[in-house]
Amino acid sequence: MHDILPADLPxxxxxxxxxxxxxxRYGYAEIRVPVLEKTDLFTRAIGETTDVxxxxxxxxxxxxxxxxxxxxxxxxxxxxxxxxxxxLYSAPLRLWYCGPMFRRERPQKGRTRQFHQVGxxxxxxxxxxIDAELLAVCQRIWNELGIHGLKLQINxxxxxxxxxxxxxxxxxxxxxxxxxxxxxxxxxxxxxxMRILDSKNPALxxxxxxxxxxxxxxxxxxxxxxxxxxxYLDLLGLDYEVxxxxxxxxxxxxxTVFEWITDRLGAQGTVCAGGxxxxxVEIQGGKPWPGIGFAMGQERLVELMNESETAQSTNVHVxxxxxxxxxxxxxxxxxxxxxxAIPGLRILTNLGGGSFKAQFKRADRSGAELAFILxxxxxxxxxxxxxxxxxxxAQEQIALDxxxxxxxxxxxxx
Numbered sequence: 355m356h357d358i359l360p361a362d363l364p365x366x367x368x369x370x371x372x373x374x375x376x377x378x379r380y381g382y383a384e385i386r387v388p389v390l391e392k393t394d395l396f397t398r399a400i401g402e403t404t405d406v407x408x409x410x411x412x413x414x415x416x417x418x419x420x421x422x423x424x425x426x427x428x429x430x431x432x433x434x435x436x437x438x439x440x441x442l443y444s445a446p447l448r449l450w451y452c453g454p455m456f457r458r459e460r461p462q463k464g465r466t467r468q469f470h471q472v473g474x475x476x477x478x479x480x481x482x483x484i485d486a487e488l489l490a491v492c493q494r495i496w497n498e499l500g501i502h503g504l505k506l507q508i509n510x511x512x513x514x515x516x517x518x519x520x521x522x523x524x525x526x527x528x529x530x531x532x533x534x535x536x537x538x539x540x541x542x543x544x545x546x547x548m549r550i551l552d553s554k555n556p557a558l559x560x561x562x563x564x565x566x567x568x569x570x571x572x573x574x575x576x577x578x579x580x581x582x583x584x585x586y587l588d589l590l591g592l593d594y595e596v597x598x599x600x601x602x603x604x605x606x607x608x609x610t611v612f613e614w615i616t617d618r619l620g621a622q623g624t625v626c627a628g629g630x631x632x633x634x635v636e637i638q639g640g641k642p643w644p645g646i647g648f649a650m651g652q653e654r655l656v657e658l659m660n661e662s663e664t665a666q667s668t669n670v671h672v673x674x675x676x677x678x679x680x681x682x683x684x685x686x687x688x689x690x691x692x693x694x695a696i697p698g699l700r701i702l703t704n705l706g707g708g709s710f711k712a713q714f715k716r717a718d719r720s721g722a723e724l725a726f727i728l729x730x731x732x733x734x735x736x737x738x739x740x741x742x743x744x745x746x747x748a749q750e751q752i753a754l755d756x757x758x759x760x761x762x763x764x765x766x767x768x
Contacts, residue, residue: 399430445478486586606633626650669721677729
């Protein structure tokens, strides 16, 4: 678990501002759910046999004997919230969330035990049109963040009956190659053979490539749903690749699944993953109700943003150097007047004293673009001396009553 330091925050803040803006433009409303939930919420939603539940959740017993867990993902909590608060039936319901998640796994690049996700969930829409719009939302976020080169992979899981038939054929296939499977795959063979397709063991790559395809088990309705999704993506100009090995191991998933991937983050190549979960609401105690969503990792997006240098600096514009006992009160008033007049202007005023030399060292460390120098001589003349700190431009003096106009002009020229 890591601190996010001030130098790193501009990218995080830009990411959070951008996703909030994009979601609002598509009619999504923000929801905030607790980081702590009853453990059975996640065991039902994620599955008792998954690595997340078996090995990675932070779970403990509270004073009342209730078993609680820090949330390892957001979808289960959002489903609980919409059911508990009666939000589900204003369909289609479009929601988004942002915040920390927790999994006890081996930390590596782009993966930490406390990590952060942005997610979206849509309830009450059956058709592939909402699937396509959700993918368009993702593409819009990448565009606004200046992140390029992500690849979209899609697949169809069909219905529960079609997936069960596929699972049976997979189990029969992998059982004939029992001796070639590793320990994880042998465990998955009995519990959920579809998860063998997720194996990252290179020794199994050929065996997995030759496995039966889920597409062969899809019926007419499922094939039509997937075909319409692809036609919508083509109309929207969204490039994609059909990956027949892209699956989800849990029964409540159906039809569309997708991932946005990159080769620029090492082993952690998935930036965003999602899919349709038409059976989840019923599992959590509601009536059968369609749903689809995605989650994207903020740490991985920030890495890609920094690589593309798309983070916006939040360094101060002005460091105000105050020289002389009488200048502090004038400097405080001047800074407040400028902040009030020019929204977004960032001024850092030197407080607590210090020599002229010491104040300029602080100004330089602050990253400010300009130094406003206010001394006894400037006060008598009714001016401020302005010294550029990041260029070789000459120092100049501006009258106090013209400073606001000068500062506006400076910011407009940036």
